[in-house]
Amino acid sequence: MKEGPDIAQIAALIGDPARANILTALMSGKALTATELAFEAGVTAQTASAHLAKLTDGGLVAARKSGRHKYFTLVSDEVAGVLEALMGLAAGAGHLRKRTGPKDGAMRKARICYNHLAGDMGVQMYRSMVAKGLLEPSDESLILTKAGHAFVSELGIDLDALPTSKAPLCRECLDWSARSSHLAGQLGRAILSRFIALNWAKREENSRVVTFTPDGEKAFLSLFPMPERSIAEL
Amino acid sequence: MKEGPDIAQIAALIGDPARANILTALMSGKALTATELAFEAGVTAQTASAHLAKLTDGGLVAARKSGRHKYFTLVSDEVAGVLEALMGLAAGAGHLRKRTGPKDGAMRKARICYNHLAGDMGVQMYRSMVAKGLLEPSDESLILTKAGHAFVSELGIDLDALPTSKAPLCRECLDWSARSSHLAGQLGRAILSRFIALNWAKREENSRVVTFTPDGEKAFLSLFPMPERSIAEL
DNA sequence: TTCATACTTCGATCATGAGCGAAGCATGTG
DNA sequence: CACATGCTTCGCTCATGATCGAAGTATGAA
Numbered sequence: 001m002k003e004g005p006d007i008a009q010i011a012a013l014i015g016d017p018a019r020a021n022i023l024t025a026l027m028s029g030k031a032l033t034a035t036e037l038a039f040e041a042g043v044t045a046q047t048a049s050a051h052l053a054k055l056t057d058g059g060l061v062a063a064r065k066s067g068r069h070k071y072f073t074l075v076s077d078e079v080a081g082v083l084e085a086l087m088g089l090a091a092g093a094g095h096l097r098k099r100t101g102p103k104d105g106a107m108r109k110a111r112i113c114y115n116h117l118a119g120d121m122g123v124q125m126y127r128s129m130v131a132k133g134l135l136e137p138s139d140e141s142l143i144l145t146k147a148g149h150a151f152v153s154e155l156g157i158d159l160d161a162l163p164t165s166k167a168p169l170c171r172e173c174l175d176w177s178a179r180s181s182h183l184a185g186q187l188g189r190a191i192l193s194r195f196i197a198l199n200w201a202k203r204e205e206n207s208r209v210v211t212f213t214p215d216g217e218k219a220f221l222s223l224f225p226m227p228e229r230s231i232a233e234l
Numbered sequence: 235m236k237e238g239p240d241i242a243q244i245a246a247l248i249g250d251p252a253r254a255n256i257l258t259a260l261m262s263g264k265a266l267t268a269t270e271l272a273f274e275a276g277v278t279a280q281t282a283s284a285h286l287a288k289l290t291d292g293g294l295v296a297a298r299k300s301g302r303h304k305y306f307t308l309v310s311d312e313v314a315g316v317l318e319a320l321m322g323l324a325a326g327a328g329h330l331r332k333r334t335g336p337k338d339g340a341m342r343k344a345r346i347c348y349n350h351l352a353g354d355m356g357v358q359m360y361r362s363m364v365a366k367g368l369l370e371p372s373d374e375s376l377i378l379t380k381a382g383h384a385f386v387s388e389l390g391i392d393l394d395a396l397p398t399s400k401a402p403l404c405r406e407c408l409d410w411s412a413r414s415s416h417l418a419g420q421l422g423r424a425i426l427s428r429f430i431a432l433n434w435a436k437r438e439e440n441s442r443v444v445t446f447t448p449d450g451e452k453a454f455l456s457l458f459p460m461p462e463r464s465i466a467e468l
Numbered sequence: 469t470t471c472a473t474a475c476t477t478c479g480a481t482c483a484t485g486a487g488c489g490a491a492g493c494a495t496g497t498g
Numbered sequence: 499c500a501c502a503t504g505c506t507t508c509g510c511t512c513a514t515g516a517t518c519g520a521a522g523t524a525t526g527a528a
Contacts, residue, residue, distance in 0.1 A: 007248060007317065034476090046519085046520095047516070050517090068473070068474050069474070078322065086316060086319075088316075267505095269504065284486080301495060301496070302494060
């Protein structure tokens with residue numbers, strides 16, 4: 001009855017407070033140095049170094065040297081997805097209240113999940129795109145439809161300019177505050193970048209909160225309207 | 235920069251091998267006794283007792299006394315969802331190969347995720363229902379449409395007979411082998427039960443594998459055809 | 469070149485928690 | 499009632515791993 005992958009090892013990596021803080025800091029999507037992460041974790045540089053080695057060996061974190069600096073990032077948005085799922089469970093288990101969300105309403109509304117938009121607005125965007133036939137499920141992954149191609153081109157995203165990477169273009173990511181999927185993958189990243197380039201939204205300095213301007217939010221709601229409710233609500 | 239829920243505590247609970255084995259065993263959806271779980275975990279009854287107390291206190295597992303027996307289940311399918319996500323990451327990080335799945339093809343194809351169908355067939359069912367307008371996203375959750383109501387009634391599921399529970403009727407659950415959503419919630423459970431009642435599928439004795447009969451699989455594929463690919467595949 | 473900074477490695481400490489033997493409590497059966 | 503079984507609690511052991519001081523290596527700047 002020992003079926004499937006071994007989850008204890010991965011969970012144990014996340015289960016140390018210092019390492020959890022490191023991973024949470026990397027959810028911002030920024031590449032952070034070992035010294036910065038030591039500060040985030042609240043431990044010395046030597047302790048952080050050991051932790052980072054474990055996270056790297058464990059396949060959760062990637063490292064890149066740049067002169068004397070070493071930058072760390074999460075390996076993939078799948079890691080971010082797992083952290084999101086754990087956050088949802090931790091938030092729920094901690095309070096045992098129904099539909100418990102984060103204390104910070106801004107985090108719930110719109111925040112960075114690694115490199116794409118999460119929160120209620122992230123979920124709304126995903127659902128709107130599915131409802132409008134811009135995204136479509138297939139047997140392998142989410143597919144950007146022809147209409148979707150036109151849509152993102154009109155938004156100002158050049159799909160041919162995206163890096164050739166093994167990361168999928170579109171991907172679901174389960175949102176912990178909204179308990180439903182938001183859009184991850186290269187397209188999710190590109191869209192958030194576009195919002196920021198258009199000055200519709202900006203990132204907060206030391207937070208994962210994404211703040212939309214009133215005009216930006218209006219434009220967002222116009223582009224990604226809430227899908228209509230069906231008549232058969234229970 | 236200590237935003238969001240504390241994930242270390244939850245992850246540490248999962249990060250012990252004995253407790254991970256317990257949780258994995260409970261993914262079968264069966265209610266198992268403390269003695270059975272001790273066996274699954276490979277520890278003595280006293281050790282299992284301590285572990286189960288931690289899982290119960292931590293909000294991951296629920297206990298119910300029945301005479302001298304005590305039965306344990308996962309608290310919710312959200313817990314199952316987190317375990318699924320961790321399994322996906324563990325499978326990937328363990329091998330660092332692209333699109334790594336489980337070793338057992340049967341688990342990948344169709345298996346129990348707590349109480350509903352998971353694997354490729356679970357994902358196909360979900361997507362088919364969305365594509366056919368039986369399930370529809372709303373701002374709160376997945377909604378079963380009017381057409382969906384008719385569909386499940388015709389399948390033989392009496393929605394009025396489902397337990398009045400705070401668990402949602404429909405819910406997404408991210409599938410670790412297919413890396414996309416399958417249907418959880420009360421409806422997901424009811425549908426799998428219906429498949430089994432119709433003898434389309436059966437559960438394996440000491441495994442989470444769900445085996446469809448040839449006729450059952452044919453009927454399944456007829457009811458839940460694979461959504462068509464859009465022309466704009468990349 | 470010297471000095472400062474970023475990061476890693478080593479060695480030692482010690483808090484933590486998993487584990488089990490022993491014992492006790494609760495329930496069921498004959 | 500006696501005995502068996504399921505489960506919990508207590509006390510102790512000891513392996514593990516996080517932590518930091520010390521020291522070393524690598525890189526950058528003056």
